[in-house]
Amino acid sequence: xxxxxxxxxxxxxxxxxxFVGIMMCLLGTLxxxxxxxxxxxxxxxxxxxWVPQLDKGSKIPVLVEWDGKxxxxxxxxxxxxxxxxxxxxxxxxxxxxxxxxxxxxxxxDGPQPNPLDPLVxxxxxxxxxxxxLFAVRPSGFKNFRRFASRFEDRQIExxxxxxxxxxxxRLVMPVEGKK
Amino acid sequence: MRRPRAAPFExxxxxxxxxxLTNTVGIMLFILIFAALSTSGAVALKHLPRERSxxxxxxxxxxxxxxxxxxxxDALMRRIEKPLGDPTYATATAWAKRYSTQKIQTDxxxxxxxxxxxxxxxxFQSSVRLNKAIIAHIRKDRGDDVDAIHxxxxxxxxxxxxxxxxxxxxxxxxxxxxxxxxxxxxxxxxKAGFNVGWSSLGPGEPARIGNGGRQAKVS
Numbered sequence: 530x531x532x533x534x535x536x537x538x539x540x541x542x543x544x545x546x547x548f549v550g551i552m553m554c555l556l557g558t559l560x561x562x563x564x565x566x567x568x569x570x571x572x573x574x575x576x577x578x579w580v581p582q583l584d585k586g587s588k589i590p591v592l593v594e595w596d597g598k599x600x601x602x603x604x605x606x607x608x609x610x611x612x613x614x615x616x617x618x619x620x621x622x623x624x625x626x627x628x629x630x631x632x633x634x635x636x637x638d639g640p641q642p643n644p645l646d647p648l649v650x651x652x653x654x655x656x657x658x659x660x661x662l663f664a665v666r667p668s669g670f671k672n673f674r675r676f677a678s679r680f681e682d683r684q685i686e687x688x689x690x691x692x693x694x695x696x697x698x699r700l701v702m703p704v705e706g707k708k
Numbered sequence: 709m710r711r712p713r714a715a716p717f718e719x720x721x722x723x724x725x726x727x728x729l730t731n732t733v734g735i736m737l738f739i740l741i742f743a744a745l746s747t748s749g750a751v752a753l754k755h756l757p758r759e760r761s762x763x764x765x766x767x768x769x770x771x772x773x774x775x776x777x778x779x780x781x782d783a784l785m786r787r788i789e790k791p792l793g794d795p796t797y798a799t800a801t802a803w804a805k806r807y808s809t810q811k812i813q814t815d816x817x818x819x820x821x822x823x824x825x826x827x828x829x830x831x832f833q834s835s836v837r838l839n840k841a842i843i844a845h846i847r848k849d850r851g852d853d854v855d856a857i858h859x860x861x862x863x864x865x866x867x868x869x870x871x872x873x874x875x876x877x878x879x880x881x882x883x884x885x886x887x888x889x890x891x892x893x894x895x896x897x898x899k900a901g902f903n904v905g906w907s908s909l910g911p912g913e914p915a916r917i918g919n920g921g922r923q924a925k926v927s
Contacts, residue, residue, distance in 0.1 A: 545725065552729050559736035566740060581756050590756055660758055667884030671910030688757035688927050691887045691908070 576697035579662075579690070583703060588686065590662035591652060592700045595676055597669035602648050603700060611644045613676055645679060652685045660686035664698045667691075755898075757927035764903065766879040766924040767871060769864065769893065770817075770844060770915040771886035775851035776893055777816035778863055779881075781917040784842050787812055788821045800825035800836045807840065816850040816863075819843065822918070841918025857892045864893055868900045877903035879924040881915045884908070 581590050594601035602609045615630035618640035627637045643649075652661055661680050665673050673689065680687050692698055768779040788810045795803035807823035822841045828834065852862035867878075878897045882890045894904050903926040909915065 548722075548725050548729075552732065555729070556732060556736065559733065559740065563736065563740045579756055588758065590758075662756060662758075665908055667887070667911075670882070670884040670908035671913070673908045687759055689759070689906075689908075690757055691882065691884075691890065691906075693887065 772883040777851035880906040
């Protein structure tokens with residue numbers, strides 16, 4: 530860019546084109562990053578937010594992810610991962626029978642604590658207001674009904690929704706007073 | 709005559725350029741942060757399922773291999789039983805064995821029977837109960853695919869048009885490879901005012917529907 534009105538041999542030209550080029554490159558890169566982030570968040574890798582409709586008579590869902598081996602209990606902001614061992618204790622004619630994962634039963638003195646007890650006990654204690662909402666991943670389809678029976682046997686209401694294997698899920702509780 | 713002196717070259721200031729560049733980068737970063745925050749954890753589900761019993765009759769739909777087919781369990785059981793005649797107390801076990809060897813085919817399904825006779829012997833009255841079920845697989849490339857569901861040219865669409873949404877509900881048996889078609893079909897029937905329930909199957913597991921076992925519920 531010349532500063533004087535009349536160009537002369539001694540005057541130098543200062544070309545801004547490389548700077549514009551750099552700026553365009555930067556802009557393009559940032560645009561690409563922005564679009565990539567947007568695509569990742571709303572595309573295949575997107576997580577899901579589930580919004581319960583808390584109208585009259587409805588219960589508050591307690592979200593539990595199930596992948597066939599582990600139950601991930603969403604307790605407030607915490608996620609507690611609990612392994613399901615498929616060991617169950619049933620009272621039969623005044624004695625206790627322990628059922629192993631393969632379905633075989635053995636008489637035992639009494640029931641032993643189970644890692645899922647805190648979750649089941651919590652839901653049972655709040656069964657009039659809460660229910661178990663399971664997000665079932667494809668790897669958990671096969672044994673989901675067996676897992677769910679642990680809750681159904683204790684008269685806990687359940688609901689289930691399939692969820693893609695790698696997808697994250699969270700409950701989005703509606704803001705109080707807002708529909 | 710003295711030659712006029714050329715104006716000295718002045719280096720232009722790069723500050724406005726740097727300013728513009730910084731502004732542009734800042735704006736783009738803002739857009740990036742906004743895009744990331746507003747799109748993360750996109751809300752996808754409005755109705756959260758909660759299972760409950762119903763008096764309505766279940767219309768069973770089987771989702772497997774990315775295909776959807778109806779299982780008319782009553783009609784299929786009748787077809788399997790037709791050549792066997794009526795069972796009696798004395799013939800129940802043999803009848804159940806013959807039932808279990810039956811195989812039939814429909815346009816969309818390969819179906820076989822499964823039955824057992826359970827005797828209840830008590831001092832006052834002996835009785836026998838027949839546990840009957842049908843086991844179904846979708847035939848290769850049969851049933852409706854997800855495009856047919858979306859375009860409304862599926863058997864499901866025909867059922868929606870003929871069945872009553874007060875007396876009947878749709879119950880889906882879902883293989884893990886068919887979540888997408890289940891969701892598409894569920895949206896269709898829910899839009900038509902039908903209640904919906906579903907149950908998961910293991911990978912490649914056939915649909916088993918019988919007169920015993922777990923009750924189909926809506927959710």
